[in-house]
Amino acid sequence: MFGLSVFLGDELTQERKRYLKQMKEAGFTKVFTSLHIPEENADQYLERLAELGLVMKELEMELVADVSKGALAKIGVSNLSVDGLKRLKEKGVNGLRVDYGFSNQEIAFMSHELNIVLNASTITQNDIEELNHYGASFPRMVAMHNYYPRPETGLAKEVLKEKNQWLAETGFTVAAFVPGDKQLRGPLYKQLPTLEDHRGKHPLAAAIELITECYVDEVYIGDPEIAESTIYQFKRYIADKTVVYFVKPEKQSPYFEIVLGKHQNRWDPAKDVLRSADARFKEIPQISPYETIERTRGSVTIDNQDYQRYMGEIQVVVHDLPKDEKVNVAARIRAEDLPLLDCCPAGGYFELKEQMNQTEENISELR
Secondary structure (H helix, E strand, O other): OEEEEOOOOOOOOHHHHHHHHHHHHHOOOEEEEEOOOOHHHHHHHHHHHHHHHHHHHHHOOEEEEEOOHHHHHHOOOOOOOHHHHHHHHHOOEEEEEEOOOOOHHHHHHHOOOOEEEEEOOOOOHHHHHHHHHOOOOHHHEEEEOOOOOOOOOOEOHHHHHHHHHHHHHHOOEEEEEEOOOOOOOOOOOOOOOOEHHHOOOOHHHHHHHHHHHOOOOEEEEOOOOOOHHHHHHHHHHHHHOOEEEEEEEOOOOOOHHHHOEEEEEOOOOOOOEEEEOOHHHOOOOOOOOOOOOOEOOOEEEEEOHHHHHHOOOEEEEOOOEOOOOOEEEEEEEOHHHHHHHHHOOOOOEEEEEEOOOOOOOOHHHOO
16 A cells, blocks of 8 residues: 655645646555644645645545644544544545544544554554553554654664564554655655665665565655656556666667566576576577676676577676676666665566656755
């Protein structure tokens, strides 16, 4: 399950609405926002919440709002009642992320009307016992970790794994954030990950790591926007678990077109490379030696005629390898996709796709 973030401090422009639609088409189903409404901008926030709620209904996406009791009062829910919570649903809000200020009895009550998201880092065994005592609907409850705007404050992977394993065993769905790579959120513009090690990492690589290694069920993009190419990579991964690597030819290699396309990593995976399972069994031209150079991480290679029956084998280099006169370097994976090399398992599918013709801004230059 994948989601994204929308911040009500920013205007919900037509461009932003198109972005939401694009993300929906890519397979994203949830949106996270905050209702910690500044007093001086209360009316503006309420207008934007109503507008966002309409868009969510049109796109059939779930809207999860981070709230306090004070924020609920500002949007017309001054006391926790069935009617008040139904009014929230009418505004397009399907779930509430609640933290300090709400008792477990109140949380249990709300869980029968809305999906309830708790702070994953602060949930204790006592909380679970109280929620059970008050009859909470656990199938509608999610434990969500924070994102951390300030560098050096994000969680350590082992801490996250230990907490999430316990949460999963208690029956919680677990959610966390990964960074964006296009429009970043101010005032620090240092990305919004849950794990500190994900700051500066490819959003999809971070998401796959959370899902496959950290007991995370739902992944949200923390920052306001990801790049077009990254949206495409998420779309392919969500649709059929294919990891897409964008590549460019190595010195106008005549074999560049041959290596492009969809491949399957062998079920007996190599230590140092991703091996295309059936590449050398396809009909191919004679492969002459060309650019038999050092094979650094991210190199895409094709074996030449000197490798005899292996001619035509296509590999993606995961760990640096020396030059081999029998192996041509035909392409290179772009630098930002290199973390994705660790995300294609045995038998997994990957695609080598020519790099999109668009200006990709460096993360450090985004403001």
